[in-house]
Amino acid sequence: MLLRPTEYDTAVGFLDAIKRWRLTREGLSSGKKRRVHSENPVIQALEDSFWVKLALYAVFAVGSAVLVLKSSVGTAFAADPFKGASCGFIIAVTAIVMFQVSLQDRCRRNSRVVLVLGGLVGHLLMVRAVMSLVDVGSIPEIFRFFAVPFALAPMLHGVLLGRAVASFSVVYVTLIGCLLVPRGEVLPYMILSLVCGMTSVLLAYQVRKRLQLLQAGIYVGAVTLVIGMVLGRLDVPAIFGPDSMGHLQLLGSGSATAFGTAVVTALLISGLLPLFEGAFHLTTDISWLELSDLNHKLLRQMQLEVPGTFHHSLVVAALSEAAAEKIGANAPMCRVCSYFHDVGKLKKPGYFIENQHDGGENPHDALTPTMSSLIIVAHVKDGVDLAVKHKLNPRIIDVIQEHHGDSLVYYFYRRAQEQKKAEMEKVDRRLENPEDLPAVDEKNFRYPGPRPSSRESGIIALADTVESASRSLKKPSPTKIRAMVDDLVNAKINDGQLDDCPLTLRDLAIVKESFTGTLRSMLHSRIDYPKDDATTATTKRPSSDATQDGRVIPMPKRA
Numbered sequence: 001m002l003l004r005p006t007e008y009d010t011a012v013g014f015l016d017a018i019k020r021w022r023l024t025r026e027g028l029s030s031g032k033k034r035r036v037h038s039e040n041p042v043i044q045a046l047e048d049s050f051w052v053k054l055a056l057y058a059v060f061a062v063g064s065a066v067l068v069l070k071s072s073v074g075t076a077f078a079a080d081p082f083k084g085a086s087c088g089f090i091i092a093v094t095a096i097v098m099f100q101v102s103l104q105d106r107c108r109r110n111s112r113v114v115l116v117l118g119g120l121v122g123h124l125l126m127v128r129a130v131m132s133l134v135d136v137g138s139i140p141e142i143f144r145f146f147a148v149p150f151a152l153a154p155m156l157h158g159v160l161l162g163r164a165v166a167s168f169s170v171v172y173v174t175l176i177g178c179l180l181v182p183r184g185e186v187l188p189y190m191i192l193s194l195v196c197g198m199t200s201v202l203l204a205y206q207v208r209k210r211l212q213l214l215q216a217g218i219y220v221g222a223v224t225l226v227i228g229m230v231l232g233r234l235d236v237p238a239i240f241g242p243d244s245m246g247h248l249q250l251l252g253s254g255s256a257t258a259f260g261t262a263v264v265t266a267l268l269i270s271g272l273l274p275l276f277e278g279a280f281h282l283t284t285d286i287s288w289l290e291l292s293d294l295n296h297k298l299l300r301q302m303q304l305e306v307p308g309t310f311h312h313s314l315v316v317a318a319l320s321e322a323a324a325e326k327i328g329a330n331a332p333m334c335r336v337c338s339y340f341h342d343v344g345k346l347k348k349p350g351y352f353i354e355n356q357h358d359g360g361e362n363p364h365d366a367l368t369p370t371m372s373s374l375i376i377v378a379h380v381k382d383g384v385d386l387a388v389k390h391k392l393n394p395r396i397i398d399v400i401q402e403h404h405g406d407s408l409v410y411y412f413y414r415r416a417q418e419q420k421k422a423e424m425e426k427v428d429r430r431l432e433n434p435e436d437l438p439a440v441d442e443k444n445f446r447y448p449g450p451r452p453s454s455r456e457s458g459i460i461a462l463a464d465t466v467e468s469a470s471r472s473l474k475k476p477s478p479t480k481i482r483a484m485v486d487d488l489v490n491a492k493i494n495d496g497q498l499d500d501c502p503l504t505l506r507d508l509a510i511v512k513e514s515f516t517g518t519l520r521s522m523l524h525s526r527i528d529y530p531k532d533d534a535t536t537a538t539t540k541r542p543s544s545d546a547t548q549d550g551r552v553i554p555m556p557k558r559a
């Protein structure tokens with residue numbers, strides 16, 4: 001009988017538990033299982049299912065048609081509601097096709113599909129609600145479009161998913177929304193929706209502070225008011241006429257409605273961002289900046305216990321953030337992930353050179369190269385274990401796993417080869433038996449992987465290598481730094497470490513240039529100040545007029 005995937009995973013987990021229990025009883029194991037970052041298999045299956053995506057598309061298309069059908073009273077399709085529903089269905093299908101063709105890479109997961117299409121439906125429902133309130137007299141007819149939250153879906157998608165998805169939202173909430181407004185209001189709605197929507201997209205791109213969302217809402221409100229005036233929704237010249245007071249009050253009410261709607265929309269999105277991020281496994285630049293606080297428990301522990309690794313992480317963060325800014329990658333993410341990428345070194349700090357004191361004993365001197373390599377490689381798994389334990393962001397865990405890829409621990413591999421060569425010389429002199437010599441297998445000196453799979457992960461992997469190597473430069477000069485960066489990046493490419501990473505050759509050229517510039521500013525030399533002839537004399541007497549007991553004695557002036 002074949003087992004289903006969930007039953008198979010349960011059986012394997014049960015057998016692993018029995019094995020750990022037996023090893024613990026024999027004193028060969030601590031009984032603890034290393035934490036592993038993995039998603040629920042059921043949720044993962046739903047995320048990747050084509051049939052679930054097809055069902056979401058069908059619900060969106062039919063829902064759009066039904067929404068237009070229910071809103072046909074007073075619209076251009078009042079005489080033939082089914083014709084309006086057909087138009088809504090056709091536009092929705094067009095939106096689905098464009099979404100599948102243009103945004104598939106960005107929204108491959110079904111949860112992203114729910115967020116995008118659900119945002120469009122929510123926006124259209126708000127448009128329909130405002131039209132209904134105007135029809136029953138709750139909102140004055142003249143303020144019909146000032147009360148529509150034109151920035152709702154575009155701003156939400158812009159902050160969470162980027163400018164391309166937000167622009168897609170602007171176009172299709174405008175096209176379908178035109179079927180929900182009265183017959184003579186289609187053109188004003190189209191203009192206002194497009195202009196205000198694109199304004200919110202431009203202003204909400206790469207938002208890094210919640211205050212920026214509020215500012216974007218204010219600007220969208222101003223644009224709505226100005227465009228409304230241009231389209232004749234408010235009669236501004238009438239303010240200077242005989243009934244100036246009434247028109248002035250009307251202008252004030254219209255301005256308050258336009259600004260109030262846009263600001264409330266921005267505040268609503270700002271408040272709900274943590275909910276959307278948690279539900280759809282997204283991280284905005286706002287959250288990345290909040291995560292960059294160096295007072296995190298793990299970072300504080302690194303400062304105290306592994307100061308060398310902590311300083312290395314800060315430099316890697318500076319290198320990767322600057323490079324990410326240059327190529328348009330997620331710079332705040334690079335900074336935060338760099339802080340945590342070597343957190344696994346907390347488990348065995350003394351085995352890493354940056355945490356060893358000058359003149360102190362190197363624990364690797366008493367170990368074989370193979371054992372040293374195992375300890376070095378283990379810091380990746382230890383880092384994942386700590387990251388999962390402290391519930392760090394999944395993107396951080398991915399970078400911890402990927403920042404070394406499956407690269408070679410070259411130093412200990414060469415050391416093993418040299419030892420093997422020395423042993424072979426003993427074999428030639430018949431002092432050793434060749435069958436007793438262990439084989440030097442390159443696989444035993446490689447990290448477990450996986451290789452970097454995102455631009456940010458690739459940048460951090462390169463920055464980590466470049467920063468480590470820069471410490472060995474003697475008398476660094478711009479030429480030496482540039483040559484070192486070129487050699488290290490080319491070595492990564494030749495080793496295939498960037499094969500799964502979407503960094504282009506142009507991106508890599510910019511990254512190398514950025515690394516070179518940043519390292520030049522960090523490794524600059526200082527002026528060697530000449531010593532004064534009187535330095536020796538001044539060291540034998542106080543350098544100020546104050547003595548140890550507090551009395552002030554005038555110092556003799558030098559000629």
